[in-house]
Amino acid sequence: MDAVTQAHDEPSSAQQVSKSDQHTQLDQDDLEMAKSTMIVADSTVTSGTARAEAMQLVWGTNGRCIVWLGICVMLIVYQFDHALLYNYRNYATSDFDNVAGLSTLAVAGNIVFAVAKPPIAKISNVVGRAEAYLFCIVCYLLGYILCASSSSFGVYAGGFIFANLGMTGANILNDIIIADVTSMRSRAFAIGISFFPFLITPWISGFIVQDVVGPGGIGWRWGIGMFAIIMPFSAAALVVPLLYYQRKAKKLSVVLTQKISIVDFCSQIDLGGTFLLTAGFAMFLIPFSLAGLTPSRWDTGYIIALIVIGAVTLAGLFVYEIYAAAHPILPARYFRNISIVICCSLGFLDTLGFEATHTYLYAWATIVHNMGPRDATFLNYTNGVWQCLVGIIAGAIMYKTRRYKWLMVIGTAIKLLGFGLMIRLRGADNSWAELFVVQSVQGWGSGIIEIAIIVGAQVVVPHAEMAQVTALVLLCAFVGAAIGDSIAGGIYSGSFKDALRHHLGSGATDTIVDAVFESITSTDIPAQGTPQRKAVNLAYSDVMRNITYVAVGTSVLCLVVAFFLPDLLLKEGQSLVPGGNADASIERGETETETGKI
Numbered sequence: 001m002d003a004v005t006q007a008h009d010e011p012s013s014a015q016q017v018s019k020s021d022q023h024t025q026l027d028q029d030d031l032e033m034a035k036s037t038m039i040v041a042d043s044t045v046t047s048g049t050a051r052a053e054a055m056q057l058v059w060g061t062n063g064r065c066i067v068w069l070g071i072c073v074m075l076i077v078y079q080f081d082h083a084l085l086y087n088y089r090n091y092a093t094s095d096f097d098n099v100a101g102l103s104t105l106a107v108a109g110n111i112v113f114a115v116a117k118p119p120i121a122k123i124s125n126v127v128g129r130a131e132a133y134l135f136c137i138v139c140y141l142l143g144y145i146l147c148a149s150s151s152s153f154g155v156y157a158g159g160f161i162f163a164n165l166g167m168t169g170a171n172i173l174n175d176i177i178i179a180d181v182t183s184m185r186s187r188a189f190a191i192g193i194s195f196f197p198f199l200i201t202p203w204i205s206g207f208i209v210q211d212v213v214g215p216g217g218i219g220w221r222w223g224i225g226m227f228a229i230i231m232p233f234s235a236a237a238l239v240v241p242l243l244y245y246q247r248k249a250k251k252l253s254v255v256l257t258q259k260i261s262i263v264d265f266c267s268q269i270d271l272g273g274t275f276l277l278t279a280g281f282a283m284f285l286i287p288f289s290l291a292g293l294t295p296s297r298w299d300t301g302y303i304i305a306l307i308v309i310g311a312v313t314l315a316g317l318f319v320y321e322i323y324a325a326a327h328p329i330l331p332a333r334y335f336r337n338i339s340i341v342i343c344c345s346l347g348f349l350d351t352l353g354f355e356a357t358h359t360y361l362y363a364w365a366t367i368v369h370n371m372g373p374r375d376a377t378f379l380n381y382t383n384g385v386w387q388c389l390v391g392i393i394a395g396a397i398m399y400k401t402r403r404y405k406w407l408m409v410i411g412t413a414i415k416l417l418g419f420g421l422m423i424r425l426r427g428a429d430n431s432w433a434e435l436f437v438v439q440s441v442q443g444w445g446s447g448i449i450e451i452a453i454i455v456g457a458q459v460v461v462p463h464a465e466m467a468q469v470t471a472l473v474l475l476c477a478f479v480g481a482a483i484g485d486s487i488a489g490g491i492y493s494g495s496f497k498d499a500l501r502h503h504l505g506s507g508a509t510d511t512i513v514d515a516v517f518e519s520i521t522s523t524d525i526p527a528q529g530t531p532q533r534k535a536v537n538l539a540y541s542d543v544m545r546n547i548t549y550v551a552v553g554t555s556v557l558c559l560v561v562a563f564f565l566p567d568l569l570l571k572e573g574q575s576l577v578p579g580g581n582a583d584a585s586i587e588r589g590e591t592e593t594e595t596g597k598i
Helices: 011-019 030-034 046-058 062-095 102-116 117-126 130-150 153-180 184-194 200-213 219-226 226-250 261-269 273-295 301-323 331-337 338-358 362-366 373-401 405-425 432-458 464-507 510-518 531-562 581-588
Strands: 005-007 037-040
Touching: 030 373, 046 062, 046 153, 046 226, 062 102, 062 153, 062 219, 062 226, 062 362, 062 373, 102 117, 102 153, 102 273, 117 130, 117 153, 117 261, 117 273, 117 464, 130 226, 130 331, 153 184, 153 464, 184 432, 200 219, 200 338, 200 373, 219 226, 219 373, 226 510, 273 301, 273 464, 331 338, 331 510, 338 373, 338 405, 338 432, 338 464, 338 531, 362 373, 362 432, 362 531, 373 405, 373 432, 405 432, 405 531, 432 464, 464 510, 464 531, 510 531
Parallel strands: none
Antiparallel strands: 005 037
């Protein structure tokens, strides 16, 4: 598919735009373009993409600034929501005596975060960016209400999944809208700048968490519930301008879309592929975490059955996409493009290692290093803060040099160094300074990798497919996160109790072991400074170190894979794919650039 624009020079249309000149307040250049250009939604460019292109013809400088302001507001609230909801889950699971369920919760959340991106990206292409945003906000609100009013771990988990559905939609739509309004050369810098709020929100979030869950605080339920009020008003700052300019483009006849039937809509969003994708990954990944929570572990029949059925379903997905899907959610030709394959692989491996080492970081810091909610939050997000700062710098370097391959190699090397240090510096006897240093080093590498994989995949597809390929890269990244959570959960559930009994020796009672295993707030956890607490700290650190070995392995693979990334030149246009149908060139892996073939 490629974006199609057609000259539209009929006098009646030109007069219609001219009469609206005083009211549209467009820049002169934009007005002239709107007079002579119509964006047509047809078989090669979907309605949502056509509307996104048409908006840029009618919004002018002021409209562009308003949309960017809306993006900034949404990003700030999104980052606060992500930081706070992530930390509140530690206290929610403790209240339900199910800290071990953190892994299952994280796996379920990451599965939703991963598999929902392609269909939401598809929906935004078919119906529009603003309309897709509205769907995400509804999911947000439903999730907040369920979490805040939950009476059991199961209800909380259901709300958490809905909240993650809204969160993943906002995440992918933010990236899509930024890609809509930037060139490939400046895109990395724009994406990096878009995460600027994260340089500030974690530090403020630490104080918020401290006040909310501390003595006399309003509690984690109200901490979640207040976002049911904040989120809709914040989202309006972006959604309302998008809807307004979509309507203006239609009124000025700058965009021509066609009504589609329900059957066509389901075909365009690839409903069948979406179902197979979601069901396949859910059945394949969740059992890895559940196995550690069942008495028989891997001898449990339904655990193996789910994995097998999930694998078969995923295999069926690829067959369906090749032979049955009219508008595949995962086009097979993407997997024959070296740039896309490597970017997806790097996203998968890097996020797997990161998530595995962070699933129990907050709980470990609280128990082993006696950190309060504020300091544990600071530690948890030090990586992310550095990731955002370095991402901005990396984006600026990519803008200046127009290259990203060797930055990627440097980023993967830094991540390997960080995980190597983590084996030494994530123990019971390490100082707080050492803990924060290793988190910082990790962030330096992440900042480069996370920016480069998105740009590296986007530049080799036409604009009409940019949302789809972005969703694919993020899908792979969050599938990696889900597997990382599963691995961490399996190691935690399968070895922590044995490690506790080993280090506690004769003092290992079922009450103490269960209290440490299931909660971070239980009064049965031994007091800090006692021999029993020191034994608990050693056992916890042994488990965390074993998890870190997994991350070291994935980071070695990342470094090797990065060397095979094509060294492409970033130009000023939307992508390196020329106008016209790019299907054949992408499928053969022969899209031409100034530096050769992609």
